[in-house]
Each structure stands twice: as structure tokens, then as C-alpha cells.
Amino acid sequence: MTETYLTQPIDEESARAVAEAGLRLSLVDTADAAAFDEWLLADFRGFHSGRYGTEVLVEARDYLSDRRTTAVYDDTIAAAASPVGTVNSWVAPLTVPGGAAIDSWAISSVTVAPTHRRRGIARALLGGELRTARDLGVPVAILTVSESVIYGRWGFGPATFAGEWRVDTKRVRWTGPATTGRLSFTEPEPYHETGYAVLGKVMAGRAGEIALSRYLADRLMGPLKGNPDADKHRLVRYDSAAGEPEGFVSYVVKGTDDFVRHTVEVTYLAAATDEALTALWRFLLELDLVAEVHIGTRGIDEPLPHLVSDIRGARVVGVEDHLWVRILDVPDALTARRYERDGDLVLEVTDDLGFADGRYRLRVTDGEGRVEATTDAPDVTLPVSSLSSIYLGHDAARALALAGKLAGDVDAIDRLFRTAVPPRLSTWF
Template structure:
């Protein structure tokens, strides 16, 4: 259920993280432990002054190179500098080489993460982790991640979050996969609409005129589901319309859905690609934003009934996307992949566990291990009327688990049984599952 409507939500400039934590992004000094580890390898850790265009441009170039993206053109660099200036931006330099481009990058900011119960908790979001292929596997990423996590913890931010290029990297630093995303391929010549009629209006629009409305719709979407994060203008604009340098930018289309009484409730941005057979175009959904169930239904119907289209593809949908119920031929709408998506790292265990709500009452002693020494300890979680209270205890543990496993179950996903089978929960995993799992699985519907 996606219940929040745009009119009940804050505009995008008010939905940022708490002032205290947002300011910490600027305030926090460089992490000395990481700096000295890198000095030992002949490398230099530094915060990048993002108002220095030359230095920031080199950092952005390194980021693009690190992900094997095309070298950014001037307009792409200008746009990126504008969008990313406010992030805490860290670089690793090799002063022995004749290049101003860093050999390691990371950036971070504090984003509101929606948790079970509907609260939005400050989370240290980490992105752009790259190490130049010339400097790989020398401990640069290890220094950068340690630096981010210690800094976030020192600033009192209770959680760190990221989305990942490969699922094998971040477990070692205490992150666990906490949401999963589904990818869909729909044969639109095969399926027939089996969902309800909707009473609102669909219309084409463009990113410039829709942007402010789109921000409000997106904020309602992000507030409505555990796992979603409040979006900065950069992250929101990417979903509403193409950024500079996006391939096939001229193919982007934007369609809005407004309720019968004119309330903006959703939009879909998508591209249509041609095939030899003109009746069999392919639609790729860039983003489907539905702040209400009505908008979700209306926008899926719009996509599935496009003429001259044979296939619709969509990514980063929830694992409970209701498409099978909305079409007559269930096998015409296939899930082609389900992958780990948002990774969560608990930094302040009592604060994180008290911030979320619970759907059942109970009490549980958790014994948590953490190689970085940030969230380890033995705690009793007591849930009364859905509200959790955490206190340190000497009582015998009900469950013993590493912090990465706690991150995996934190947002309510149905993962405890598998993790117990894998030996990553010892003790009463069923009790942990009963307390932490939510009826609606968490979802993150975008990348950051």
C-alpha cells in the first residue's frame, strides 16, 4: 500500500536530513586512521574543496573512469559539479604520478531513510566508491570505507547505506543486503489488462514544467515505504528527465497522472526503442512513481496498452510488485531478476532499533559482533505497543549475529530463516524474524 499523497508531504527542500546531521557532512574532519594507513602506502587522503572547480572536476573524472563511463563532456562536468557540490567529497591522491586525477574517490551525505513504522531516520549515504585500476587491491577502498563509517559514527548518524555494483564487496565492512529489487519483462502482445479502471487523467508533460510537482510526488513515494530514501534534486531529476550526457536523451517521455480532482499522484518516465518490425517497439521504464495505488494502477495500464509496442521492461521494482494480479496472462509478465539492492550498516544499535516501529510486541536479547567495533554489544530489545526500547544487558542472548545480519533484517525483510541456515544467526532466529519482519517488504526503487 502506498498511502501518502503529495499534498500531505513536505517540499523537497524541507525533506532533507536533520540539520544537526546534515551539517556534520561539512563539519567532520578527515579520518586520521585512514589517512595514516594510506600514507604508509605512499598515498594521500584528502577532502576535496568542491568550490574549487579544477580539483572537483578531476574528482568527477576519476569517478566516471572508475565506473567505466564515457569521459564526461564539459556540459556533463558543469551539471555534475552543480548537483554534487554539497556532498562530503573525499579523494585519494598518488603524488608520485604526474596526474591531478585522484586514484580513489568516495562521497557521502545524510539522507532520510524511511523505516518500518514510517519514521525517516538519518542515514549516512555513501556513493562513488572507486579506485583506479592502476591502484586496485592495495587497501584504498578499505581505507575509504573505514573512514566513512568512523566519521558517520562520530557524527552520531545511526546507520550507513549504499547501493552496490557488486554484492561481494561490502559485507566485510558490516553492511548487509536489506532490500531486494525485481526486474520485469512484460510481453504486451500477450497480456491483457485485468485491473480496475481509474478515474484520473494521464497527460504528457516535460521535466522543466513538471519538476516541482515531481519532487512532491517523489517525496510522497519515498516516505511511503521502508527502504526508500529522501532524494536530493540530483537524485530526483535523474528520475524525472534525463541528465546531460544520458544516452538516448531525446527518446525520453514523461507522463503524469493526476486524480479526478486534479491532485498529482504519479508519473512515469520512459524511452521507446524501435525494432525492424514497427509494431514491436520496446519500452524501457526509467522510473514509475506512484504515490497512491490508483496512480500505480493507472500508470501500469498506460504502459501495458501502448500501441506499436511489444515489450515493456522495468527495473528496481519491489519484490511485491502487484503486476501479476493486474494482467490476464500471468506468464506474460515475468520477473527476469531479483537482486540485492539497498545495503544497510548499523552504526548506533540502540538508536537504529528504537527509530523503527514493530508489528508485534516481544522481547529479545541480541548479541551483536562488529569487526569495526562500532555497534557490537549485548542488548535487550523490548517492544511494547509497536515501540522498541533498547538497553544494554548481561542476560543470556536469544540470538547471536554479526552486524551485517542485523542490517539485513533491520528494514523488515523476510531473511532471518535463510541467514540462520547459513550460520549467520545462532539461537532463536524465528523469534528475531517475528519481531523484525513486516507484512509489506521494504523496497528501494532507485539507485544512489
């Protein structure tokens, strides 16, 4: 699949739409350093990041060259080599309920220059990504989003939610179980291979997580070039009592006027086992000279409140939509996951873009789903964005019904799709 998605020609419909706007759509040859640097700089600019220098660009080129990289150019402007639109994509294994991993079309770096906004460039790019994924037989597309108002129009639905925590560590005491294993400081470079294995287990262990590329994994273990806090970064590994690497936490400690009240900004907490999770949380909460631990993108079922003396000392300061999913192939997607109850449902799926619409019978026996086209009356009618929202087990069916985005036997579809453990994506891409 790797080579195919890199070499698949650009989508003709998108190229036509872009040309009609007087612009040019093109794949970027990531081996062409000058062209790729222009693309990277346009991407940074799109997210209001810095105008980084050579060191950052060299690193980014190395990390990101294996993504399908697309640009929109305006050949009429002086800086014609600088794209006015960017997107990249790759095939990422997505963990689904039951533990299987399915190919998903991961989309990132969607930017349009402010000078060229709202002329349909993003529309052309997104349509092209979805059609390319469909043509390559990838059953779902995924993304994490800067704004939640953008992607619903292309059939994406919010499929995992993430919690952000602030813990007042002067207020809470550890009341969780005795912690085991061994904690030790390490450095990103010597830890990378071990860290990949730990992350592999973390990502395979929860629906909604994706297998991480080297780039996505490395930045969880240590700072990338250009990170202003690089010299403050710390990495602590957790190994079980038997010596198995099972987790790590990476963080930065930030000072205030009061030396006993530093804040810990957690970059990432990886725990492949419950023992690793409790040991790493305890480590963070008991750090001396610290008054607050701040961490984002945790699952909405994070057990923290039950591990401390004062529930209100560990506050969720925000819950946000995180992973957005877009089903492209209903039978492939629905048969890849497992179900916690058996059932039989006819789903009428509507899809304005025409990838997923149809009427499907989903029969689940012993947790295994089979899907076939049917003409029987539907039990549930829903747009593809709603099906995508509940696909990974998220308990949104009732709310979607209330909002008019799902009709029919709500209880039945909720029972069938919901999972006891909510899906989670614990990083950005």
C-alpha cells in the same frame, strides 16, 4: 547536520593508512571547479563511463557539490591531480518500518583506479566513512552496490531486494480495476516541483526508500546531460480525479526492425497511491506499437501479475540485492523503527569493526521498541551484517540462520523484525 558533515575533518586513521601506502587522502573542495572536475572524471572512469566534456561536468558540479567528497591522490605520478580513489557521502533520511525517517550515511562513488587496485585504498575509504558517520552520531550507513561481494566485510548486509520485469504486452491484457484520474504528457523542467512532492510521498511511504536530493530526483524525471537517449525521453504525469498529483512515469521507447514491436525502457515509475500505480501500469501495457515493457528496481511484491490476463506474460527476469545497510548504533536504529508484534529479545551483536557489538535487550510494547544494554543470556546471536539485513523488515532471518549467520531463537527474531510489506528501494544512489 548539512554543514557538519561537509566540514568534518578527514578521518585520521584512514589518512594514516593511505599515507603508509605512499598516497594522500584529502577532502575535495567542490567549489574548486578544476579539482572537482578531476574527481568527477575519476569517478566516471571508475565505473567505465565516458570521458565527458564541459556540459556534463558543469551539471554534475551543480548537482553534487553538497556531498562530502573525498579523494586519494598519488603525488608520485604525472597525472597527480587525478584521484586514484574516490568516495562521496551525505546524510539521507531513510524510511524505516512505521514510517519514521532516520538519518543515514549514504555512501556513493566508491572507486579505485585500476592502476591502484587491491592495495587497501577502498578499505581505508570505507573505514573512514563509517568512523565519520559514527562520530557525527548517524546511526546507520547505506549504499547501493555494483557487486554484492564487496561490502559484507564492513558489516553491511543486503536489506532490500529489487525485481526486474519484462512484460510481453502483445500477450497480456489489462484485467486490473478500472483506472481513474488523468494522464498527460509533460516535460521535466515545468514538472520538477510537482515531481519532488510526488517523490516525497513515494519515498516516505515505504521502508527502505530514502528522501531524494535534487540530483537523485531530477534524473528520475528526465535525462541528465550526456544521456544518449535524451531526445527520446518521455514523461507522463498522473493526477487523481480530484486533481492531486500522485505519480508519473518516465521512459524511452526503443525501435526494432518490426515497427509494431518497440520496447519501452522505463526510467522510473512513481506512484504515491494505488490509483496512480494501476493507471500508470495500464498506460505502459496498452501503448500501441510496443511489444515489451522493461522496468527495474521494483519491489519484490509488485502486484503486476495480478493485474494482467496472463501471469507468465509479465516475467520477473531478475531479483537482486539492492539496498545494503550497516547499523552503527544499535539502540538508535532499533528504537527508530516500529514493530508489527510485541516481544522481548536479548540480542548479542558481534561487529569486527567495533561499532555495534554488545548485548542488547529489545522490548517491544504496542509496536514501540526500547533498547538497553544487558548481561542476560542472549536469545539470538548475530553479526551486525545480519541484523542490518533484517532491520528494515526483510524476511531473511531463517535463511541467515540456515547459513550460520544467525543463531538462537530464529522464529522469535523473524516474527519481531519482519514486516507484512517488504522493504523496497526503488532507485539507485
